[in-house]
Amino acid sequence: MEYFLQQLINGLTLGAIYGLVALGYTMVYGVLGMINFAHGTIYMVGAFISLITFLVATTVLGTSVPLALVLTLFAAMGLTALWGWTAERVAYRPLRSAPRLAPLISAIGVSIMLQNFVAQAQGARAKPLPPVIKGGVTLMDSGDFVVSLSWMQIIIMAMTLALMAVFTWVITRTALGRAQRACEQDMKMASLLGIDVDRVISTTFVIGAGLAGVAGMMVTLYYGVIDFYIGFLAGIKAFTAAVLGGIGSLPGAMLGGLLIGLIEAFWSAYFSIEYKDVATFSILVAVLVFRPTGLLGQPDVEKI
Amino acid sequence: MEAKTARTLLVDALLGGLVAAAMALPMLGVRLEDSANGLSLSGRLDWVAWAVGIVAGGRLLIGLLRLLLAGRVPSPPAPPRAVMAYVGWAMVAFALVLPFLPFSGRNLVDKATLVLIYVMLGWGLNIVVGLAGLLDLGFVAFYAVGAYSYALLSQTFGLSFWVCLPLAGLLAATFGMILGFPVLRLRGDYIAIVTMGLGEIIRVVLQNWQDVTGGPNGISGIERPSLFGLSFKMVPPEGKQTFAEFFGLEYSADHRVIFLYFLILALALLTNLFTLRIRRLPVGRAWEALREDEIACRSLGINPTLVKLSAFATGAMFAGFAGSFFATRQGFISPESFTFIESAVILAIVVLGGMGSQIGIVLAALLLVGLPEWFRELQQFRMLAFGGAMVLIMLWKPSGLLSTREPTIRLKDTS
Numbered sequence: 005m006e007y008f009l010q011q012l013i014n015g016l017t018l019g020a021i022y023g024l025v026a027l028g029y030t031m032v033y034g035v036l037g038m039i040n041f042a043h044g045t046i047y048m049v050g051a052f053i054s055l056i057t058f059l060v061a062t063t064v065l066g067t068s069v070p071l072a073l074v075l076t077l078f079a080a081m082g083l084t085a086l087w088g089w090t091a092e093r094v095a096y097r098p099l100r101s102a103p104r105l106a107p108l109i110s111a112i113g114v115s116i117m118l119q120n121f122v123a124q125a126q127g128a129r130a131k132p133l134p135p136v137i138k139g140g141v142t143l144m145d146s147g148d149f150v151v152s153l154s155w156m157q158i159i160i161m162a163m164t165l166a167l168m169a170v171f172t173w174v175i176t177r178t179a180l181g182r183a184q185r186a187c188e189q190d191m192k193m194a195s196l197l198g199i200d201v202d203r204v205i206s207t208t209f210v211i212g213a214g215l216a217g218v219a220g221m222m223v224t225l226y227y228g229v230i231d232f233y234i235g236f237l238a239g240i241k242a243f244t245a246a247v248l249g250g251i252g253s254l255p256g257a258m259l260g261g262l263l264i265g266l267i268e269a270f271w272s273a274y275f276s277i278e279y280k281d282v283a284t285f286s287i288l289v290a291v292l293v294f295r296p297t298g299l300l301g302q303p304d305v306e307k308i
Numbered sequence: 309m310e311a312k313t314a315r316t317l318l319v320d321a322l323l324g325g326l327v328a329a330a331m332a333l334p335m336l337g338v339r340l341e342d343s344a345n346g347l348s349l350s351g352r353l354d355w356v357a358w359a360v361g362i363v364a365g366g367r368l369l370i371g372l373l374r375l376l377l378a379g380r381v382p383s384p385p386a387p388p389r390a391v392m393a394y395v396g397w398a399m400v401a402f403a404l405v406l407p408f409l410p411f412s413g414r415n416l417v418d419k420a421t422l423v424l425i426y427v428m429l430g431w432g433l434n435i436v437v438g439l440a441g442l443l444d445l446g447f448v449a450f451y452a453v454g455a456y457s458y459a460l461l462s463q464t465f466g467l468s469f470w471v472c473l474p475l476a477g478l479l480a481a482t483f484g485m486i487l488g489f490p491v492l493r494l495r496g497d498y499i500a501i502v503t504m505g506l507g508e509i510i511r512v513v514l515q516n517w518q519d520v521t522g523g524p525n526g527i528s529g530i531e532r533p534s535l536f537g538l539s540f541k542m543v544p545p546e547g548k549q550t551f552a553e554f555f556g557l558e559y560s561a562d563h564r565v566i567f568l569y570f571l572i573l574a575l576a577l578l579t580n581l582f583t584l585r586i587r588r589l590p591v592g593r594a595w596e597a598l599r600e601d602e603i604a605c606r607s608l609g610i611n612p613t614l615v616k617l618s619a620f621a622t623g624a625m626f627a628g629f630a631g632s633f634f635a636t637r638q639g640f641i642s643p644e645s646f647t648f649i650e651s652a653v654i655l656a657i658v659v660l661g662g663m664g665s666q667i668g669i670v671l672a673a674l675l676l677v678g679l680p681e682w683f684r685e686l687q688q689f690r691m692l693a694f695g696g697a698m699v700l701i702m703l704w705k706p707s708g709l710l711s712t713r714e715p716t717i718r719l720k721d722t723s
Contacts, residue, residue: 039500049335056334058351079334086331095699102706105443108500112652113698120692126340133345149692152703236648240508243501278516285505292498 006149011273015156017226019265020164024219025242027171028088028212032284033251034188035208038104040112042091044239045118045153046213050084051230052122053070054135058224065233066219077303080221081214088213090204094111097202098281113250131230133224160222166257167218171211175254180207186264188252235280241268243286259299317371325364332359359567360437371607396667403573407566413563421569421637423678425630428576428668429562430657432626437655438663439592439621441599442492443500446507447654449487450624452646454631459527459641460520469717480628481621488620492613507651514643526642533636535567568637575633579626579667586622595619653677653694660701662710664669668709675701 024049032040061072087089095114099107106238140154145248175181186194187204195201223238224230249256272285291298318682403424407417421590430453436444457476461467491502513582514521521527530637586592594615598605602612635641657676675695680690703708 030722034457053334055347056338056340056349056559059340059347059393060338061332063349069491083330083334090327094701098703099706102702103663105659105663108704110699110702112656113695113702115695116649116652117692117695120695122335122690124689124692125336127342129342130344144644179365225514241502246503247498247501254460258424281513282509282512288505289490289502292494292502293482296494296498 006144006146006151007273008063009144010149010151011269011279013151013153015266017160017265017270018269019262020160021219021223021226021261022238022242023216023258023261024164024167024222024263025247026261027254028216029243030246030249030251030254030257031184031208031212034216035191035205036096036100036107036108038096039111040096040209040212041108041239042095042114042118043088043212043216044235044237044242045115046084046088046091046235047216047220047238048230048235049087049118049122049232050080050213050217050233051224052078052126052220052232053083053217054221054224055131055230057245058133058136069231072182073136076221077218079218082217084217084220084307085210085214087118088209089217092206097205115239116286118234119235122256126232130229130230133228133230135228140252156226159255160226163222165282171215173255179264180204184208197297207212214277232273241281241284244284247288247298248291250298253298253302255299256300313375317368319544320371320421321364321368324367324653325360328363329356329360331371332356342432351579352631359566360675361405369518372615373454379446387622392667393579399667399670400577407569414565417562417565417569418680419681421565421572423673424569424572424576425637426654426657426673426677427570427631427670428579428633429654430581431583431666431675432623432630432660433574433654434623434661434663435586435595435614435626436619436656439583439587439599439663440595440616442616442620444503444620444623445500445648445651445655446487446503446505446510447623447627448648448651449482449503449510450627451631451634451650452510452643453480453483453624454628455635455641455646456514456521456631458630458635462531463529465528469531469632474616476632477625477628481625481633481671484621484624485617488624492620494615504648507648511643511646511648514646521643524643526640526644528641530635530641532639533568533571537722568633572630572633572637582626583666589629591615591618643656655700660698662705662707663711671709 025043028046029040032038032043036186054076058076060073060276061067061075062069064070067075091114095110096107135156137156137159140152140157142150144151157255159286175184182196183204184207186197186199188282191201194204214218220230223234228282241264242261245260246257247260248258248263249258264287267287268280272278275283319685332354336359337351337353339352340351341350354454381541403420406412406420429447433444435448436442436447454476457479458472459473460470461475462469487503487506491499491506494502497593515524517523589595595618596603597608598610598612598615606612635647638645657669657672661670661672662677680694
């Protein structure tokens with residue numbers, strides 16, 4: 005029971021991170037109908053930006069840890085968003101009217117390029133960061149097994165919740181969100197009605213990359229080790245999460261992320277850690293076969 | 309007017325530089341050094357300055373070029389079909405004499421062999437992506453199945469390469485059917501992601517199924533192929549002759565390299581021939597029709613799942629052939645050779661070549677696989693340039709290098 009509870013906590017933390025990355029996939033897919041393959045890599049860039057900003061803030065600028073964390077948060081969000089914006093501007097926008105596969109290939113190219121850029125600029129070795137936020141609360145102590153909830157896990161979940169709240173507010177209540185939803189439904193019609201489609205798409209990428217940047221920061225602080233390759237698997241899993249929740253559906257992405265995190269944690273805990281990725285993908289296949297629209301997705305009615 | 313454009317150009321370049329500065333500041337401006345107690349930092353602001361300069365200058369240059377060249381460069385007309393056929397034959401002829409040309413050597417033939425593997429994989433994937441329109445991001449799984457089938461069959465049962473080759477193809481095709489069956493009822497982009505997942509599953513299984521696949525250590529000492537029983541080894545196995553002895557030649561390690569080259573050339577041309585012929589058969593036409601309009605196909609009585617499955621399995625079969633060739637050429641295989649990046653490279657070759665264009669695929673393979681081979685010394689920047697090339701080619705020619713799509717069959721003009 006204690007073991008189960010601990011895995012539940014670990015899984016939810018992991019799932020929160022996946023969910024944040026999955027939002028970026030699902031938003032871009034919703035608007036452009038395209039798999040933004042480079043999104044996982046953008047998340048990796050976010051992790052590096054956070055690591056570097058944090059180290060600069062604490063060692064060079066000599067700020068206290070809480071201030072450094074706030075600085076890192078803004079840097080990770082802002083600069084990662086800038087990377088996402090640039091990727092869209094350079095590699096996807098010129099291909100908007102191109103055949104369907106062209107932006108996908110371009111995105112794969114961006115992903116390969118960014119990965120190797122980071123490997124060259126910062127070295128290919130894994131980068132360790134000693135734990136920044138230590139300690140936590142003990143939830144249950146049965147003598148031989150202690151269920152603990154670390155501060156870091158609390159921060160990750162709280163921040164994910166906060167971001168989700170802000171994000172939901174932006175999408176449902178603001179003019180920007182309305183424009184975004186309009187583009188999702190019918191881009192041509194939206195542009196006829198005076199919505200600047202290019203701007204909406206840019207914003208979509210900026211928001212997605214910003215969220216991925218925060219996810220990158222949290223993963224850096226949580227695991228304390230990153231390398232240039234972390235974007236690939238995390239990207240696939242986040243995409244799996246987006247599909248599982250129903251691609252295009254924002255709450256679905258978050259739900260999918262949590263489910264993937266839980267599946268991964270429980271599978272590693274109770275079955276085998278080597279095959280945890282197999283479990284994730286098998287579930288993806290199973291969901292797509294039995295419920296192709298995902299858990300919360302709208303069925304896509306084909307009209308002739 | 310002139311002044312205004314000059315100003316917008318400058319502002320544009322400056323903004324570009326500014327964005328580059330913000331992006332480069334953490335990633336290039338600070339270098340993480342591994343030190344004894346974790347990480348230490350070192351500044352590298354000159355790199356940031358370089359990045360800003362390059363981006364701003366580049367933007368200015370592109371803007372100027374756009375202004376100057378606007379509407380002046382007519383795009384060359386696509387070469388007609390007849391010309392392309394000649395180009396194709398010329399390429400085949402060149403490939404046939406390549407090993408015997410004065411400037412070619414072992415190194416060149418070896419590199420050409422590598423390019424041909426990718427050409428063959430590209431042609432195989434072209435059946436799935438180019439003809440049937442199914443976006444397959446896990447093609448490398450079938451390549452892996454082919455390679456491991458050959459390695460395991462030959463090591464367990466002592467079968468020769470020539471027996472294993474069709475078996476490997478068959479196994480890969482069977483795998484294609486098993487994996488394809490649940491997948492192919494899905495819509496377009498889902499297929500991409502599920503095939504990618506399946507590719508990863510196969511790799512993870514290969515990595516962890518220690519007893520059979522040897523895990524991350526892979527399988528080594530894989531039997532090399534022979535020509536009608538003639539071995540290419542220096543010392544022939546018991547009761548066998550070597551190639552050099554039989555033809556009264558002096559033994560040379562080059563013989564095997566050249567033999568392998570011709571072997572993959574033959575396999576690749578077989579793939580090409582198959583593709584060209586099957587496009588004229590009902591099943592090939594059904595693939596192409598399905599790519600264009602699934603609903604119309606269904607209303608005409610074509611079973612989409614079956615037709616897609618046949619394309620998937622056929623492509624997988626050719627990947628299986630290429631895989632067993634790869635295994636026999638390397639003599640060693642491990643899961644590391646079958647990562648997702650390989651799938652991405654093969655797909656890039658197909659799409660960059662212009663989907664459905666056989667010659668385009670050869671060009672793309674030369675560009676993406678052959679060219680980087682010559683810059684081996686710049687190893688570390690190879691993949692960086694590779695990714696960049698993918699983006700640039702797509703921006704330059706979004707539908708591929710050679711993308712004229714001719715109808716496969718036309719009604720004869722009877723008038």
